[in-house]
Amino acid sequence: xxxxxxxxxxxxxxxxxxxxxxxxxxxxxxxxxxxxxxxxxxxxxxxxxxxxxxxxxxxxxxxxxxxxxxxxxxxxxxxxxxxxxxxxxxxxxxxxxxxxxxxxxxxxxxxxxxxxxxxxxxxxxxxxxxxxxxxxxxxxxxxxxxxxxxxxxxxxxxxxxxxxxxxxxxxxxxxxxxxxxxxxxxxxxxxxxxxxxxxxxxxxxxxxxxxxxxxxxxxxxxxxxxxxxxxxxxxxxxxxxxxxxxxxxxxxxxxxxxxxxxxxxxxxxxxxxxxxxxxxxxxxxxxxxxxxxxxxxxxxxxxxxxxxxxxxxxxxxxxxxxxxxxxxxxxxxxxxxxxxxxxxxxxxxxxxxxxxxxxxxxxxxxxxxxxxxxx
Numbered sequence: 001x002x003x004x005x006x007x008x009x010x011x012x013x014x015x016x017x018x019x020x021x022x023x024x025x026x027x028x029x030x031x032x033x034x035x036x037x038x039x040x041x042x043x044x045x046x047x048x049x050x051x052x053x054x055x056x057x058x059x060x061x062x063x064x065x066x067x068x069x070x071x072x073x074x075x076x077x078x079x080x081x082x083x084x085x086x087x088x089x090x091x092x093x094x095x096x097x098x099x100x101x102x103x104x105x106x107x108x109x110x111x112x113x114x115x116x117x118x119x120x121x122x123x124x125x126x127x128x129x130x131x132x133x134x135x136x137x138x139x140x141x142x143x144x145x146x147x148x149x150x151x152x153x154x155x156x157x158x159x160x161x162x163x164x165x166x167x168x169x170x171x172x173x174x175x176x177x178x179x180x181x182x183x184x185x186x187x188x189x190x191x192x193x194x195x196x197x198x199x200x201x202x203x204x205x206x207x208x209x210x211x212x213x214x215x216x217x218x219x220x221x222x223x224x225x226x227x228x229x230x231x232x233x234x235x236x237x238x239x240x241x242x243x244x245x246x247x248x249x250x251x252x253x254x255x256x257x258x259x260x261x262x263x264x265x266x267x268x269x270x271x272x273x274x275x276x277x278x279x280x281x282x283x284x285x286x287x288x289x290x291x292x293x294x295x296x297x298x299x300x301x302x303x304x305x306x307x308x309x310x311x312x313x314x315x316x317x318x319x320x321x322x323x324x325x326x327x328x329x330x331x332x333x334x335x336x337x338x339x340x341x342x343x344x345x346x347x348x349x350x351x352x353x354x355x356x357x358x359x360x361x362x363x364x365x366x367x368x369x370x371x372x373x374x375x
Contacts, residue, residue, distance in 0.1 A: 001196065002230060003335050005340065006311075007265040010238075012159055015194040015207060016282060017352070023234075026208045029322065030056040030073055031206070032054070032124070033097065034055065034099065035056065035071055035100075035151060035152075036050060036293055038098065039071060039097075039098040039099060039100050040083055040085060040091050040093075040097060040098070040099045040131020041085060041086055041100045042083055042084060042085065042086075042098070042099060042100060042101045042102070042129060043084040043088070043129040043130055043220060043221060043222040043240075044101060044102040044104075044129050044130040044131060044164070044220035044240055044245045045069055045086075045100050045101065045102060045130060045164075046086040046166075046240075047164065047240065047241070047287050048069055048154070048164070048166075048167050048169040049167075052156060052162065053154050053156075053158075053162065054155060054157030054158070055151060055155045055157065055159070056151065056152030056153065056154065056155060056315075057152055057154075057155045057161055057250060058120065058147060058150075058152040058153070058158070059149070060119060060120070060121075061119075062119070062120040062153065063118055063119060063120075064103040064116055064117060064120055064132075064150075064153065064245070064248070065103065065116065065120075065161075065163065066104050066105060066116055066243060066245065066249065067099075067103065067104065067163040067164040067165050067243060067245055067335070068102065068103045068161055068162070069102055069103060069153065069154040069161075069162045069164065070098075070101060070103060070120075070132055070150050070151075070152070070153050070154065070182075071098060071100055071150070071151045071152055071154060071280070072098070072099055072100075072101060072104070072132060072148040072149060072150045072151060073096065073097070073098055073099075073148065073149045073151060074093050074094065074095055074096065074097040074098075074108065074146065074147070074148055074254065075095060075122065075147045075148060076095065076144075076146065076147040077093055077094070077146055078124075078125075078143050078145045078146040078147060078178070079111075079112075079142050079143040079145050079146060080093070080125050080126075080127070080128045080145065080185065081136075081148045082092055082128060083099055083128055083129065083340070084128050084221060084222050084223075085102075085161055088222045088223075088226050090128065091111050093223060096150070096178050097178070098260045099125075099148065099152070101125065101128070101130035101131060101132045101148075101260075102128075102130060102131060102132065102220065102245035103116045103131075103132050103133065103245065104116065104127075104131045104132070104133060104219070104220065104244070104245035104246035104247035104248070105133060105246055105248040106126045106127060106131060106219050106246055106248055107219075107248040107249075107280065107284060107285075107286075108127075108189060108219060108280075109156065109188065109189055109280075110128075110188075110189045110190055111126075111138065111139055111141050111142055111189075111369035112124075112126045112132035112133075112135050112136075112137070112138050112139075112142065112145060112299070113135070113136045113137040113138070114125075114131075114134055114135045114136060114145075115134055115136055115187050115249070115252065116133055116134070116271055117133070117134040120150050120152075120153065121150070121285060122146060122147060122148070122149045122150070123148060124146065124148065124151070125145060125146040125148050126145055126219075127148075127220060127221060127246075127315060128196070128220045128221060129220040129221030130220060130245070131219055131220055131223060131245050131363065132148060132150070132211040137314075138362025140283075142180050143336075144289075146173075147290065148325070155211065161242075162333050163246075164240065164243045164244060165243035166243070167243065168241065168243030168261070169237070169241045169242060169260055169261060169262075169265055171260075171264070172264045172265060172268050173264065174260070174263075174264045174267065175264065175267035175268055175301050176205070177286060178263070178265075178271050178274075178299075179212075179267060179271050179273050179274050180272075180274070180301050180302075180368050181263070181270055181273070181274040181276060181299060181300050181301050181302075182190060182200065182273070182274070182275050182276070182300070182301065182302045182303070182304060182328070183276040183277070183278060183296075183299075183300040183302070183303050183304070184196050184197040184200070184275065184276070184277050184278070184303075184304050184306060184330060185277075185278050185282065185283050185291065185303055185304075185305055185316070185320070186281060186282075186283050186289075186305065186306035186307060186329070187282065187305075187307040187308065187312040187313065187316050187332075188280065188281035188308075188312075189279075189280055189281070189309075190308075190333075191281070191308055191312075191332045191333060192222045192306045192307075192308070192331065192332030192333045192335075193213075193277055193278075193306045193330075193332065194223075194227060194228075194277060195227075195282065195355065196304060196306050196331040196332055196353075196355070196358060197213065197228065197276075197277045198227045198228055198230070198231040198343055199231065199358035200275055200304070200354045200358045200364060200366045201213055201228055201232050201233045201275050202231040202232050202358075202359050203358050203359045203360055203361055203363065203364035204230030204273050204275070204364050204368075205231070205233070205370075206232075206359065206361045207361035207362075207364055207365050209272045209273045209363075209368070210234075210270065210271050210272040210273070211232055211233045211234075211272070211273050211274070211275060211302060211369050212233055212234065212235055212236070212266040212271035212273075212274050212275075213228045213233035213237075213238075213266075213275045213276070213277075213339075214236065214237040214238060214246075214262040214263065214266060214274070214275075214276050214277070215228075215239065215276075215277045215279065216238075216239060216255075216258060216259050216262060216276055216277065216278050216279075216290070217239060217247040217255060217258070217272040217279045217280065217286055217287060218238070218239065218246070218247060218280070219245075219246045219248065219276055219279075219281030220239075220240050220244075220245045220246055224238070225237075226237055226268040233275065233348070234269075234287060235265070235266065235269055237262045237265060237266065238262075239262075239277075240260065240264060240347075241261075241265075242257070242261045244258065244370050247279075247286050247322060248286065248322045249286075250286055251259070252286075252289035252293065255286050255289065255290050256290065256293055256295045256296070258293060259276075259290065259299060260299075262304050263276070263299050265347075275286055276288065276299075276300065279336040282316055282319055282320075284348060291320070291323060291325065296325075297323070297324060297325060299372070300325070300326075301326065301365060301370050302326050302327075302328040303325050303326060303327045303328060304327075304328060304329050304330070304331050304353065305317050305327055305329075305330055305331070305332075306330075306331050306333070306334075307332050307344075308332065308333040308334055309333075309334055309340060309344075310334060310340055310343035310344040310346075310347050311347075312334075313330045313332070313334055313344045314344065314347035314348055317330065317350065325348060327348075327352070327365070328367055329350050329351045329352070329353045330345070330348055330350050330351070330352045330353065330356065331352070331353045335354035335355070335357075336354070348370070
């Protein structure tokens with residue numbers, strides 16, 4: 001549970017009550033208890049306490065919303081053969097398994113584009129962390145998505161649907177004098193952002209700094225969170241803590257709210273430094289709007305930019321500089337090749353930081369000092 005009972009009561013009171021005549025029936029509490037017994041609970045749903053479940057909403061006129069929590073049956077195994085559980089274990093899926101996942105959109109050029117369906121009908125598991133959606137397009141390397149059949153939306157005893165927003169971390173007042181904050185951005189998926197962020201965290205921790213971290217945007221999955229924790233960050237948050245199974249399709253102000261909510265929580269933890277990761281590339285709609293916002297500029301003291309080649313990082317760093325953001329260095333896959341790294345350094349005039357450099361206490365202390373001088 002992410003919020004205290006009083007916070008949850010405030011947020012859930014804003015959800016429209018489900019009229020049985022237009023949205024379907026509400027199953028009994030006994031039905032939901034029996035149905036959930038033995039179900040595989042996905043990472044995205046880990047903030048929802050099952051004691052709050054009072055029934056299931058079902059019916060052909062019921063329209064799912066992003067963040068709605070759904071009990072579904074696996075009907076056909078496709079691309080995702082495992083589902084990530086609350087504790088991070090990846091459980092093998094079998095036809096007939098019952099899973100508890102969340103509805104959400106997905107924008108992943110290397111995997112799936114998917115959108116929440118307009119009806120509670122058979123759809124797809126589009127992320128191993130537990131995101132239900134309708135696949136619209138896929139990368140050529142992808143198999144067909146794993147197919148699921150919703151049994152019903154989880155509901156409270158009074159019939160209101162359960163949504164991740166109900167269980168979001170409470171808003172806290174931003175702390176005056178927040179800790180120095182570095183953000184890791186990149187050209188695209190799989191540019192090396194998360195690996196760079198984790199090694200940067202390890203370097204900061206090795207330098208004696210209390211590090212906190214957050215993944216601000218993306219699709220719900222625990223791998224990046226666990227990696228940041230393993231690297232030495234505490235606490236580590238992501239957008240699911242702000243009530244979203246995915247940030248794809250959110251309005252710009254909603255994504256900014258995720259940023260503000262998470263960074264305020266990290267500052268309240270008495271962290272001495274903060275590392276943020278922003279998913280996908282600069283041209284992804286939600287990322288583009290976020291990095292161009294005044295709130296993002298005010299939240300970060302420095303940016304590391306990850307890419308796979310010199311041309312990509314040259315264009316990306318130029319774009320960030322045009323936005324007025326303080327780019328401190330280049331990292332990612334480009335740093336794995338000495339020749340590509342030389343090209344990137346020449347094209348950008350910035351240091352190219354490989355993983356060893358990011359783990360080096362002297363290097364990261366230098367980055368923090370640059371942030372403090374810039375502030």
